[in-house]
Amino acid sequence: MMSISKFLVGADSFSTSFFKSSYSHKAIIRTPYHVVDPSPWPVLMGANLWGIAAMFICWVNEISFDSLYWGVPIFVLTFYSWVRDIINEATFQGFHTEKVQSGLTLGFVLFLISELMLFFSFFWGFFHSALSSSIEIGCCWPPVGLECLDWSKVPLHNTALLVASSASITLSHNYLQWGNMWFSTATYIVTLGLSVMFIKNQYEEYAWSSFSISDGTYGSCFFMLTGLHGLHVIGGTCGLLFCFIRMMLLQFSPEHHVALTLAIWYWHFVDIVWLGLFFIIYIWGS
Helix, strand or coil: CHHHHHHHHHHHHHHHHHHHHHHHHHHCCCCCCCCCCCCCHHHHHHHHHHHHHHHHHHHHCCCCCHHHCCHHHHHHHHHHHHHHHHHHHHHHCCCCCHHHHHHHHHHHHHHHHHHHHHHHHHHHHHHHHHHCCCHHHCCCCCCCCCCCCCCCCHHHHHHHHHHHHHHHHHHHHHHHHCCCHHHHHHHHHHHHHHHHHHHHHHHHHHHHCCCCCCCHHHHHHHHHHHHHHHHHHHHHHHHHHHHHHHHHCCCCCCCCCHHHHHHHHHHHHHHHHHHHHHHHHHHHCC
16 A cells, blocks of 8 residues: 555656647747737728728718817827827837747838839839820820929929938937937937928928819829828828837837837828929929
């Protein structure tokens, strides 16, 4: 009996130590990826985006949309809550590891490629109309009777503003990596000021233009390309302003500022697209 009891005790201690070691071995295995917790924000975002789309359709068709205003405040609330959760996961909970940051960067690069293809499609339409002008527009480009904008005035000024803004935001990024927050903030404010000046000049150019989007193929191509780019400038300015607020809240460090890096990449993309617009639409196309 004593030998049997000793054997049982030994077997029990061996199994306990074995399972403890196996459990501890499994417990220290960690994945570099971040498995997102269940969130209500995607469902709410889809619902209020439907409301905003319906409101836009009613506005275009001159239909009353008083009952669809709910989409705007819910959109703002959902966007705020979603971004707040992402900031908490990245900044305060440390879930955005190097692997997660690499995935975010790759996704953003693919997004920029898709945006480039979008602009390429409209450039294709512009080249098609310019290189093979039809009889309906006088077999020439620009069409007969259309007065184009002078590239050496507002367009050249806007080009200088965007190039200067790309230089200033790059300088701000370098100062942040060097740990000099004062110079980084100062050059960042310069970038925001230049972007606002660009938007103001673009609005005034539209107000002074002698043609509109309904003036044939030239008006359609011109305002689609410049207007789409203007929307991207507004979006890029909002992204830079958002990152500036986070910078003021000390949520960025010289080693960890992925959101700011992606916003700067987007701003450089906007600048490169504008250079193509300037040389193709304003100079060559006019």
